[in-house]
Amino acid sequence: MNKSKVLTLTKPIGGHTIHHNGIFSPNDEWIVFDGRNDDTKIGETSTVGMVNVHTGEERILYKTDRQTIYGPGVGAASFSPKENMVLFIHGLYDADEKEPYDMTRRFGLAIDTDNPMQGIHMDARDVVEPYTAGTLRGGTHSHCWSGDGQLVSFTYNDEFVDSDLRMVGVMVPNENEIEVPKARGNNNGRLYSAIVSDVIREPKWGSDEISKAFDECWINGTSKIAFQGNTRNDNGDTITEIYSVTIDPGLILSDSAAVGKIGERPHVPKGIRQQRLSRTSKGLSDLRHWLRSSADGRFIYALAKDEQERNQIVRCEVSTGSFNYVSSFDFSISSPINVSERGDKITFVADNNVHLFDLESKKLDKLTSYSSNDLKVVGAPVFSRKDDKIAFNQFVDQNGKLVVQIKLIDLNQI
Incomplete structure (x- = not known):
């Protein structure tokens, strides 16, 4: 197995946590990060910045005002x-x-990197009834851009009704900014938001109903999202299967009543219907991960456990629902996965090392050489847009303090 040279890109004390995808700028010159030193501490984190992949220069893009724990x-x-x-x-x-930071009390903020600190509210939030069409009244999370940069998917939890039922939603372009009444907890939004997954508290056994929709991806070359859905099998066991939904902005914009009324969650707009893709005996792995699309949109990649309870790579064919195991490693994958832009390779963490798996040849390269005693590699490794680099997070000991830093692998050196 080949080892590559690993560069520690970030140096300053303070967390440098990368998201599970989309961290490279369109020209691959910058990597965006937030100041977390702990994946669970978004509510305590005040900064978003970016680092130059060639020089290590860091720029602060946004800093919260009056940040507390x-x-x-x-x-x-x-x-x-x-x-x-x-x-x-x-x-x-x-x-x-x-009323601290919570999964039901958040939204998506955007920053033009040429205009730091000038936040742009992407999704509108309106908690004053009657609710404004195109708004939500909970919290959006783990935002994901569509391939053309026009749409944004997210997961959502409502603040007032069934707050524990996670859903998947989208933001679509609207002719005008969504304006809401001035009120505590409200904000305007550039895009029009809607929920696109149907969830209920108690799915019927053996049905396609789901109680949770989560950890989605855009299906390349289509207007579809694939997402994970918790359903009940014939025995009443909860298992996670793959679902999809076609995003039609025209249908979404035309159903103003989908915003819902007081005492209701937002509705799925008329004409938007989810579809079950996979039908398996055990479902997907319970390891937190996001679905990934092949470059041509034909397959959805995910993780599922083998007979030895090891996390393996699986794929589901979008057109048929055909589901099969792609890997048979003698170890268990321990991180979310990412697929290269070309769609020929997958990267992940296992046994505290970053790996690269060739989908056609089945060749596996271990790109790092850490032991279980070395400081922990955390999160998901992410490909650059040109597929020539992989960025990942690892704790680094800096003057006795463990700090999450960004490390970079040059794939041209393999």
Whole structure:
């Protein structure tokens, strides 16, 4: 197995956590990060920045005002594939000890990297009934740009109704900014938001109904999203299967009533219907990961456990639902996966090392040479847009303090 040279790109004390995808700028010159030193601490994190992949220069793009341990908090930033624009989670501005940052109290904020600190509210939030069409009243999370940079997917939890039921939603372009009444917890939005997954609390056994929709991806070359859905099998066991939904902005914009009324969650717009793709005996792995599309949109890649309970790569054919194992490693994958832009390779972490798997030849390269005693590699490795680099996070000991830093692998050196 080949080892590559690993560069520690970031040096300053302070966290440099990268999102699970979309961290490279469109020209691959910059990597966006947030200031977390702990994946669970978005609510306590105040900064989003970017680092130059050649020089290590860092620039602060956004810093919260009056940050405390209760919020507002920022994190999980990704670049648009087409513009020098980054999008990230932002907690509500008035977060305090009584109402801290929470999964139901956040939205997506964007920054043009040429205009730092000038936040752009992407999704509108309206908690004053009657609710404004195209708004939400909960929290959006883990935003993901479509390939053309026009649409944004996200997961959502409502603040007032069934707050524990996670859903998938989208933001689509609208002729005008979504304007809402001035009120505590409200903000305008550049894009029009809607929920596109149907969830219910108790799915019927053996049905296609789901109680949770989450951790989605855009299917390349299409207007579809693939997402994970928790359903019940014939025995009543909860398993996770792959679902898809076609995003039609015209249908979404035409159903103003989908915003819902007081005492309701937002509805799925008329004409938008989810479809079950996979039908398996065990479902997907319970390891947190996001679905990934092949470059041609034919397959969805995910993780599922083998007979030895090891996480392996699986793929589901979008047109038929055919589901099969792609890998048979003698170890268990321990991180989310990412597929190269060309669609020929997958990267992941296992046994505290970054790996590169060739989907056609089945060749596996271990790109790092850490032991289990070395400081932990965390999060998901991410390909650059030209597929010539992989960035990943690892703890580094800096003057006795463990700090999450960004490391970079040059794939041309393999």
